[in-house]
Amino acid sequence: MIQNAWLIPVFPLIAFLILLFIGRFLKEKSSYVGITALALSFILSVMVLFERIGGETYTYVIDWITFGELTISMGYEVTPLNAMMLIVVTLVSLVVHIFSREYMHDDKRIHIFFAYLGLFSFSMLGLILAPNVLQLFIFWELVGLMSYLLVGFWYFKPEAAAAAKKAFLTTRIGDVGLLIGLVILFNQTGSFDYADIYAAVEGGMINETLITTIALLIFMGAVGKSAQFPLHVWLPDAMEGPTPVSALIHAATMVAAGVYLVGVMYPLFLASSTAMTVVAYTGAITAFFAATMALVMTDIKRVLAYSTISQLGFMILALGTAGYVAGLFHLMTHAFFKALLFLGAGSVIYAVHHRQDIRDMGGLWGKMKITSITFLIGALAISGVFPLAGFWSKEEILASALLNGDGFLFTIALVTAFMTAFYMFRLFFKTFTGEYRGGDHDDAHANDPGVDAYGAADVAEADNPRDDSMDEETHVSPAEDHDHHDSPKENSGFMTFPLIVLASMAVVAGFVNLPFLGYPLEGFLTEGINVGSQPHGELWLAFVSLAVAGAGIALAWAMYYKGSISEDYFASKAPGVHKLLINKYYLDEVYTAVFVRPTVAIGRFFWEMDKSIVDGIVNLIGRSTSSTGRTAGRRHNGQLQTYGLVSILGGIVVIALAFVLRGYFG
Amino acid sequence: MVPITLFLALAAILFCIGLYGVLTRRHLVIVLASIEIMLNSVNINLVAFSAIGPFANISGQVFSLFIITVAAAEAAVGLAILIALYRNRNSIDVIKHDLLRW
Amino acid sequence: MTAQMTFFIILALIAIVSSVLVMALRTISHRVVSMAFSFFAIAGLYFLLGAEFIGIIQIMVYVGAITILFVFGMMMTEHRNIGFGPDPRKIQQVVSFLGVATLLGIMLYGIFSMDLPTTPQPYVGSVEAIGLELYGHYFIAFLGSAFLLTSALIGAVVIARKEADE
């Protein structure tokens, strides 16, 4: 079955093609095409994984391009790492497909949505199966494209269009670094194949500076894709996309590709301590800053988005501190519980008529039992509560940060872990406990800067909007979609089933690398790749981790459930910090001022220059030629004696010329 | 005998007088007359060369005969044109005839 | 100073002065007459050079025919004695003068820089010699001038012809 692994991405591709061409006739039934394809892929992935465990790495390639003596090939490869990733991606994708069946059912372009999802799944799976880093890059870009398309799915919302562009462009910056890194690497090794690259690095064929350069350039790609500081700004905005998309792309799979990239290029990073340090610090800083911002966000999806960034930071931190398995393990577990959280949020949003502001929610516990419980599981998992998945992976990350010997990194990791627990439960308590606050104030928080730097007043009710200009007769405003005062209630099985699946994964996924069982995942992943020895924490670390998580949960409980500490306590204590956080450290503004505006200004300047100088010279030559002609033509004044005179003077000049040529005048 | 150079110099002077006339006189008849003077100066040259030049022979005189013929023909055509023009425009002032320009 | 030189100077002065007068006089008839004087003086120079035949032709054609032609031209156009008013083209005048003077300077410089021997006795061409050349060596030119005259004649007649209906 492992030879047929190429079918895994092909199923979604077929789904995409079917939907592209006949989707418009299928309408809502489009979802079943996608679901079927993903189901097949998932089954195949499981089979491939089981075959791979205990099997060999399988590679199949064909020539892709030849230049000179060099050939780049393309194909697919099943390694332990990508066998694991296949499961994660196909599973999450499958459940997201199922979830979307309900969530998107009244969108007129549902077939396009599923087509996009299919193409995304294809790209992501292709990325994973890539036998060389160039193919990875190709699919890496494709997933970027799909992210762009899906974020901009509701293109008629200006915010969505802007967010899509921002997402693409920001990651593009990283991608260019990645591409350059890859090209330099290629010119050193003559190949893009992982095996050749590993061999070249380990064989010392590349000098150290160059390795560092290459590694850092490649890491730029990861920074962009995995929304690491300072290129993280796109991810929160990407929440303009439909929630299932956020779950699939911006939580579980695509954003993790950066981590995956560092994973597959790990020998290269290991060969450069500078690069490792940079990676570690980037991860740590990202984890910390994202977590601080997550503390104050009021949009349910944005909280989750910052949480995602923060968790990705954790993974990067792990990789940067030699915790190869830790990072990838967390990648897997995170995929499940973050997808769970997002889908839970989606379920909530759907139930409360497309509101996203947590201040408009509350008291959903009783009304949406399954959603609430699964969401709680997710929250506990991400907080690292024993024995859920997050506990195991986070503990390993803390271990690798600690054992790396840099106390600062470890401290940050701990603080972040604390904040993680706090903001997750802040979210949980605000959403599911207390009284339901929705339904009677449409724009209560319209002018709240916490909503969006873009000032989009309708974000809170923006998810799954309808374009006003479409089909005037069937027009229904989002708020009137369901009866306005109808209180939220649990959604159908299409939405709850995925939650249950993911919740169970969030519970059990951590067990694949149980210390008691001798870290089976570690054994699996480190097979055939030299990533150094993996750090393992001692028992006390697990308790510290648990304690930190507990403290965070307790504080959230005190503030948002019990109310013993005022919700505004910290905000009022340090208003400046609060404002800073609410405005996301003003990074968007800074980027606009430092990069966007000057670029446009330079462009304008060049344009003016182009018109006035470059083209101006051209036109000037033309005009001066013709005006010279006109002036000279005016000498033909109709006076024959003038003509004669000109001729005579010309004759004299010619005589003079003759004398000069003869040398009469010296 | 008079040195040939003097004849040539006289011819040059007459040529330039004629040329000056062509370039500055406003009466068209005089302009045509000036051309005749120029052609005459050429004749002086030719006859002088023919008579006392370094290679004196008869060809110069024949040449001058032809020039006289041509000058006559040219004067005839020139004056005919002048008359036609005068009929059309009622002026023989050179300056007035600048309809064709630019 | 030989008699020839004296004659030459007198004739040359007449030629030059009358030519200048053609330019300078105000009355058109005076100018045409002055032109005739100039031609006459030039004919005299031909006699001086021993080219009698050319001299006679010069008198016949230039002084006789062409001058008369000019008189006709003058009469048929603007023979009334009106001036053209002040010349608006001062620059033209000045530049023309300078240009022509320069040209004259160059020409005279060229002429006087020639080192030509002074022939003591002029070559005297007989009419027969002229005839032989004309009907022999230059026969094509002779034929050509016939057509030239025909063409000029036709052209002049056509252009100068006054239409009956005018």
Added chain:
Amino acid sequence: MMLNILTWLVFLPLIGAIIIMTIPKENVNVIRSLAAITSGIALVISLVLWAGFERGATGLQYATTAEWFNIGFLQINYEIGLDGLSLPLIVLTTIVTTLAIFASFSIEKRVKEFYLWTLVLLTGMLGVFVALDMFLFFLFFELTLIPMFFLIGIWGGKMKEYASFKFLLYTGLGSAIMFMTFIAMFYKAYEAMNMQETTFSMIRMAEIFADPANPDVLTGAVKGALFLALFVAFAIKLPVFPFHTWLPNAHVEAPTAASMILAGVLLKMGGYGLIRVGVGILPDQAARFASLIALLGVINIIYGALLALVQTDLKSLVAYSSISHMGIVLLGIASFTTAGMQGAIFQLVSHGFISALLFFMVGAIYERTKTRTISELGGLSKSVPILAGFTLAAAMASVGLPGLSGFVSELLAFIGIFGASAEILPAATVFGVIAGLGIILTAAYLLWAVQRTTFGPMKEKFVGLADARPMEYVPMIGLLALSIVIGVYPHILSDVINTTVIDIVSKIGG
């Protein structure tokens, strides 16, 4: 044999034009179909050539030589042939022209003339790509001026006269410089062979310049001057900053089909000429000026992109994007590696398809909305979703998204530039990095344009616009599919190009 398949290919469109000439202008449908058939046959022939082309074989294929005329001791030959450099461009030419003819079926104004000129243009372009005699090359190069002048001047926009004359004079000047250089090269070669041999054949010329009987004639200064002159000549066509200003005018004013051909093929003649004549005959000089070429390439990339970023007219945005993309060609050439050179050729082909598609989309949008001003557009995804979708796809191809042809050329060019030898291109890395910035800018301006035109709320006035007509699918799908084919499986192109590229690069010893 003079009448070989290449000759037929080149002159077939002319025959078609002559047949069209005889048809009364009222029979527009006959004329349209005749034009389509003619170009279609040319396309088929070119595909036959493609199929029959022997991959991996060095040297020319389908070559033929016939004496044409001689001026004194100068023999001008009809010498044509095919190699891995010209074949892709020939196929590009026939494809783009055929699709442009399909794209112009909506033209109602003076249909007969339109197709007449288009077919004449096709002959000129094909001739440029097959000609191996420098005189013949120039002749065909010049021949393309007139039809394009008419296409812009008659069917163009508001400023058509300015644009057509600017095109004519500017590129005419380029041709003139080229011709002068050719003559100079000819005489230098003549001198270098001790006045024993005269030739206009590019092949022979290259040999002479590589191995002259009298090397004193061909000093470095002489060859350098020749190369620079050639470079300027082709730079105008390509176009290279600062000789680019005719392009935006011409593009903006030209009708859609003409824009497609202009961007798709005509610019390529500059790149082709630079490789064929500049690098082919004067490889050492090309290498000597590699830094200059690369610098201009980088300037083109950045400058074009920055200007595209601030354009207010969609079509001129695409035009500036062409300038930007042509920088990649220069960069690829300047690297003097197989990868870079192949990247340059890939970019020529790929940009041919992509820019033609972009111009087609802009034209289709303009036809419906009657505006090209970006700020007046918006929400087209709603009113004309299929057009908007293809526009987006074209933009993505232009951005260099993997899986589409643009990526391959950029990748190869980057591999080339970062792999360039330090002797030829000391500052290669700097150029490469700056070019990388250009890629970001490319994404920026294209996505921004897409955001402002196809995204956003639908404007009232665009309600009820007709989406793509069946006939419009032909160029849209055709061009996009080709871009995808090359992007997904570039081997199809690289195995044709590779041998020739190795040959070219080997002359520099790189």
Added chain:
Amino acid sequence: MTAFDANWSLLTPEMVLAALALLVFTIDFMTGIHGKKPFIGKLSVLSLLVTAVLVLFMNNSGGQIADLYLIDSFAMVFKLIILVGVAMVIMISLHYLDRNEEIYQGEYYSILLFATLGAMIMVSSADLITLFIGLEILSISSYALVGFKKHHRHSTEAALKYVILGGAASAFILYGMSFLYGLTGSTSLLEIGQVMPTLFADYTVIMTISLIFMLVGFGFKISIVPFHMWAPDVYEGAPTPVTAFLSVVSKIAGFAIVLRVFTFGFLGVHEEWVMIIAVLAAVTMVLGNIIALTQKNTKRLMAYSGIAQAGYLLVPVAALPFIGTFSINMILFYSIAYLMMTLGAFAVISLVTEDAGTNDLSSFAGLFQRAPYLAISMTVFLVSLAGLPLTAGFIGKAHIFFGAAAADMLWLAIIMIVMSVVSFFYYFGFIKQMFMTAPKANDEELKVPTSLNAVITVALAVTLILGILPNIVLDVFNTFNWFALF
């Protein structure tokens, strides 16, 4: 060999033409003064063709009458060009005179024939006097022809300007010639040429003056800058076929004598004048083209275009001492090309401007809609004049370009080609009017008379055929030994 025992039968074509010209004139005399006489025009064309056939068959073996009249291949080709050119001019005239009845038709044709005779004498003569007489026949006939629309103010004014300036130019030529004669005692160019080097060494200044005075005069006749000022005015004022005659036949004949004089007389001292000619060629090309840029009057525009073309033709003259026969080939080939494209263009211009009643460029507006064949032909002529490929003009220019480069005058070649590009502007301005501008008031179809159609078709065919297969002519040229000098 003297003139008396020469083979005068060599003169048959000239004599036949003269006789036929007189016959034409006589017939005209007998058929009254006024009225349309197209048969006379046709007879004239016939006369010219008969003469051309005679030239082709009587003169092809070559020969000479003494040393004053040479029947060499150079003269033969020029005569053929001139005869065909005049025949085409008369064909154009047929239509023109049909529209302008005040022109005396019989006289018009006979004077044209006389002028042709003059041109024929010019190109054959190797003697100062014969040459001068030929030149004057041509010139004086031209003066008259220009003024033939005698009730038309422009025509007479043009004739006046032409006659005065032309007369002065003749005086310059003669003054220059007088020194050639005086210092050699001969009027034969061959003899003069033999002693020229010593002559120049002895009398440098006066010979330079002589040379340049002749150059001024000839420069006037072939209208090169700065002696070109008359051309636009005269071209504008003259009846259109006469303009065509001036710009083609006069100019080509003028080039013939320039070549004759400079090769026979001054080749030995070429270092004295090559640079001057080259500079004049450059100035002529630049100024002619630049002034033409803003012209709006078709005939004036053609005048400036003709000036520019004269500049191109002057380039091979400058290159002549270095490349010899090659240069003559170039001039003759370009002359043929120039003849065809210019006369073709004038045929169209004559028809269109007469129809519109104005010489303004706008009379060409929308010509394509009105008469497609006319517009396409005109386009070919203009494209050929501009020197774009597949036309005779292109080959001719390329030819000249090669020659200039071969003579190490690359700078001149560069000016030439750059100016060609500049010329695109005004030539294509014409094309723009025809194709891209809507017709003005008058937009009905334009009928093309048979005679004009014939001219246009011939010109079109030759322009294209020579553009594609130039060797038809070049191969013939290559077999000629032009003057038996090189």
